[in-house]
Amino acid sequence: MDVTLRQLDVFVAIVDQEGFGAAAAVLGMSQSSVSHSLASLERAVRGELVHRAAPVRPTPLGEVLLPHARATLAAARSFDAAAAAHASAVAPGSIGLAVPPTVARGLLPGLLRLWHERLPHVEIRIFEGLDEEIEEWLESGAVDAAVLIDPEPMPRGGLHLATDAYEAVVRSDHPLAGEESVELADLLDDPLLATTSGCETQVRRLHSLTGLPYRPTQRIRELATLLSMVEAGLGVAIVPSLAAGMMPGTLTLIPLLPRLERRLVLTGPAARPWHPSVAAIRDLCAEAAPTW
Structure with a gap:
């Protein structure tokens, strides 16, 4: 099968940009060249890869082949960067980094400042997503690091960046707001608002540890929406302490007992070699911790 990296790049760009014109703009190609490249790829794989109606979406065959295309392109980027680093001791280019929302607010600004100051030749593109999305992006090649x-288990080569704990979030005028800590049982008098953006597994575990039933009255995807609902007086919630950077002044965090922590780990993909710049940002974090 005669398939080129350019054809794969076009295919991925069309899907990501949801159209041929937008893909052409991103790739710096004419729209006719984009269409021709995709048509050539479709002939090679003997099937249509995208539905042509706007917004463009992958066909069932496209869904199957898209992760392989992303992984191939990610491996090619790593190959080029490794070759360049061998020749010049510098791995230029850009890498994609996926992070959960709380990390984006709580840790990322300091990390980006460190990387910009010490590794100015590395361009880092940020992708914010849910826990399960991030793992899929990393292994599919949509991003280079996460x-x-x-x-579990700890990824080979991964770096333990930080640890934070789950805490109760209540309105500042709530009766519990002045407490130094609260038991999980203390929250039972209020409706529990839960977020499905990566925290729910741990909150379920917290209830299991205490033998209390997990009965949220609402399950909300976006953490910002959850905090808005707490602010409106619709209930209380349990969130990681890094969410403090997302909270308005009308809300407060209270340490929760029993204490349940989570580990934040910076890593590259498990199933393919890392881009050299991913190893570089990891090593810099290890060297500079905890100054960032």
């Missing part, structure tokens, strides 16, 4: 929550 901050994972409590990965």
Whole structure:
């Protein structure tokens, strides 16, 4: 099968940009060249890869082949960077880094400042997503690195960046707001608002540890929406302490007992070689911790 990296790049760009014109703009190609490249790839794989109606979406065959295309392109980027680093001791280019929302607010600004100051030749593109999305992006090649929550087992080469704990979030005028800590049972008098953005597994575990039933009255995907609902007086919630950077002044965090922590781990993919710049940002974090 005669398939080129350019054809794969076009295929991925069309899917990501949801159209041929937008893909052409991103790739710096004419729209006719984009269409021709995709048509050539479709002839090679003997099937249509995308539905042509706007917004463009992958066909069932496209869904099957898209992760392989991403992984191939990611491996090619790593190959080029490794060759360049061998020749010049510098691995230029850009890498994609996926992070959960709380990490994006709580840790990322300091990390980006460190990387920019010490590794100015490395461009880092940030992708914010849910825990399960991030793992899929990393292994599919959509990103080159990620901050994972409590990965098991610990990824080979991964770096334990930080640890934070789950805490109760209540309105500042709530009767519990002045307490130094609260038991999970103390929250039972209020409706429990839960987020499905990566925290729910740990909150379920916390209830299991105490023998209390897990009965959220609402399950909300976006953490920002959850905090808005707490602010509106619709209930209380349990969130990681890094969420403090997302909270308005009308809300407060209270340490929760029993204490349940989570590990934040910076890592590259498990199933293919790392881009050299991923190893570089990891090593810099290890060297500079905890100054960032």
